[in-house]
Amino acid sequence: MNEHKTIDEAGSHAVLEILKSRVSHPRLSAPAPSPDQMETVFQAALRTPDHKCLKPWRFLVIEGDSLHRLGDLFCQAAEANEGKLSEAQENKYRSMPLRAPKIIVAVSKNIEHPKVPFEEQVVSCGVAVGYMLLALQAQGFGGIWRTGEMALNGDVKQGLGLSLEESIVGFLYIGTPLAEAKKLAPVASKDYFVPW
Secondary structure, X not given: OOOOOOOOHHHHHHHHHHHHHOOOXXXXXXXXXXXXXXXXXXXXXXXOOOXXXXXOEEEEEEEOXXXXXXXXXXXXXXXXXXXXXXXXXXXXXXXXXXXXXXXXXXXXXXXXXXXXXHHHHHHHHHHHHHHHHHHHHHOXXXXXXXXXXXXXXXXXXXXXXXXXXXXXXXXXXXXXXXXXXXXXXXXXHHHOOOXX
């Protein structure tokens, strides 16, 4: 007997539509999801494939005043890398985290294991981010996965408390979409899924 949970046809159709229609939302505002809604997002992330149950990831939740602190960290890191910044450059770095009311920093941990290479551990963290995006969309919210120079900056990693074995997989910006999602052109599966 199959003990896996099943859903009815309508529920199955709704789930598949969310999977097939996922899009990024670069323009986000308040409100962010409620604590209960975020718990649903967290639980979705924790179902990511995780070979040997290593849990090779953690997630930093940044909101409120901490968004301004993150902007200060971005500014300091950029200045350490580039030298004295102009006022416009400072404003750019300080305002980057303010593009959404909440950010989750996805952090991958390199755990030594003979059967689980580091690449697989990073992918596990990335899939968790994907699951969070889907859970957000299912609840009427939006998100966008950003990386860029700040994700690779050593001063940012240190300022966020990362160890040498950890890396930033992405900054997940979360909130309420300010605009309708772009209509994406269909992608032909035959261009990417081929017989071997």
